[in-house]
Amino acid sequence: MQKWITTLATLALCASALTFPAQPASAARGLSKNDVLTIRQGKFFLHGKRFAEISFNKFDLFWNLYGLLKDGKGDTQEYRDAVASQDQALRELHEMGFHSIRFFASPWANLGFLPIFDDPVKRETVFHKAEDTALDLCDKNDIKVIYSLGSACFTDTQLTPNGWIRGEVQERELVADPNSRGRQDLYRYIDDVVTRYKNRKTILMWEISNEVTLDCDIMPDKGNIAGGERKPNLLDVAHFFDGVAKRIKADDPVHLVNSGGSSMRGCQWNQYTKHAWILDTVEEQDKALDLLYHNSAIDIVDIHYYVNNKGVNEVVKGPDGTNVPMNIERYVQAAASIGKPLMVGETGTGGAVKNDDPKNKKIYDETPDYFDAYTEPTAAKWVQSLCDEIVSAGPQLAYFWSYSTDHAPNKKAINWNIKKGEADPVLAVILDANKRLKAKLGAQ
Secondary structure, three states: OOHHHHHHHOOEOOOOOOOOOOOOOOOOOOOOHHHOOEEEOOEEEEOOEEOOEEEEEOOOHHHHHHHHHHOOOOOOHHHHHHHHHHHHHHHHHHHOOOOEEEEEOOOEHHHOHHHHHHOHHHHHHHHHHHHHHHHHHHHHOOOEEEEEOOHHHOOOOEEEOOEEEOOOOOHHHHHHOOOOHHHHHHHHHHHHHHHHHOOOOOEEEEEOOOOHHHHOOOOHHHOOEEOOEEOOOHHHHHHHHHHHHHHHHHHOOOOEEEOOOOOOOOOHHHHHHHOOOOOOEHHHHHHHHHHHHOOOOOOOEEEEEEEOOOOOOOEEEOOOOOEEEOOHHHHHHHHHHHOOOEEEEEEEEOOOOOOOOHHHHHHHHHOOOOOOOOOOOOHHHHHHHHHHHHHHHOOOEEEEOOEOOOOHHHHOOOOOOEOOOOOHHHHHHHHHHHHHHHHHHOOO
16 A cells, blocks of 8 residues: 555564464365466466456454454454454455455564564464464455565564664565575565465465565665665565565465565656666566566566546656556556566555645645545545546456455545445445456456
8 A cells, every 4th residue: 555554564574483383274275276366368267267356455354353362352352343343344345246355464563473473372372363363254254365475574674662773684685685584584484374374265366565666776866775774676676576476386386476566656667777766668667567577486467556636646758758647557568568467456546635735735726526535425436437447457356445444543544444334435336347347357
């Protein structure tokens, strides 16, 4: 999602390795390609049938359960209520015809994850119990899962009451050096989680991390250092994606792997090659995508795509030198040239707060009928425009941010939460778009 949620997601998992338990006996065993999502001639198939849909992120499904278990509340009414709330949300999604979600399954570092992961008993009764419960709820409601592993979180970076602490292993070391302590800890963590759940039909695909692409070449004029942390470059991220995907596939050769990467910044290639904030041409954007995905073990070109009051995510230079939107259609074309299907892992419309902030005032001066929450009557119009773009371009999978969150910061957010009974006009637009996309692509 936007960078603030990426920062939260990045406060995760700095784990060391122990001997990990075998997968639960309840898990299905010996999955084949017929049991999981596959790609045939650039098209997704599940159980032998074409698969495509517009659905939702349910990013907090694991996080809330983990937080309560970590605080010793596993045998409380509060925990049972949290499970029931998540169950209701998944049931609603199923009843509305949605068959998959995306969620984050990495606990934040500042929630005290490392001591729990290092303790075999707590690892099982807190961390794995939260994972098991989340996946069991999805099974109960016939929902498949894009399981985001949070692989970019294995650094020494910590957020303390006194501010950020940066240790020896920063994001550059993790991403650029396969022999770093952070990378080796990451691989041991992947071995644990992927091996444990590789035979569950619940898994739609494994996702490497969240928006690592937004961290590369971010401050080239200061030695790729941002917020006091050393950052990787685009080639480092390409190698990281490939290496982590190969590690996942060594543990689980059956399920697909996606990156969790965001869309390109409008100057992505020029930042990498010229260390300059100069808008890319369409061809240069294609080069950036090709570098990340063409020779990679990753199976899918994955972007996050949010539009503003002008219906734009990022702009690049067209053939005549004028600014043109790097829209979903262009991403579909770029992914096809790479030879991999496109997935929009996150999408949404960026509403603006109605206040005296000059930036927000300018938005409402330009577009008086814009909105600041999905519950506003005008919101459906803007969601309709985005849905029409998605259906027209035809990416096979797209996931709105987000459905019925119980996560406190997002419940307070102005526009990100969509819930039945609260944002029904917006839901109706997405439901219709899901049906239209399926019909267009011949999916059931």
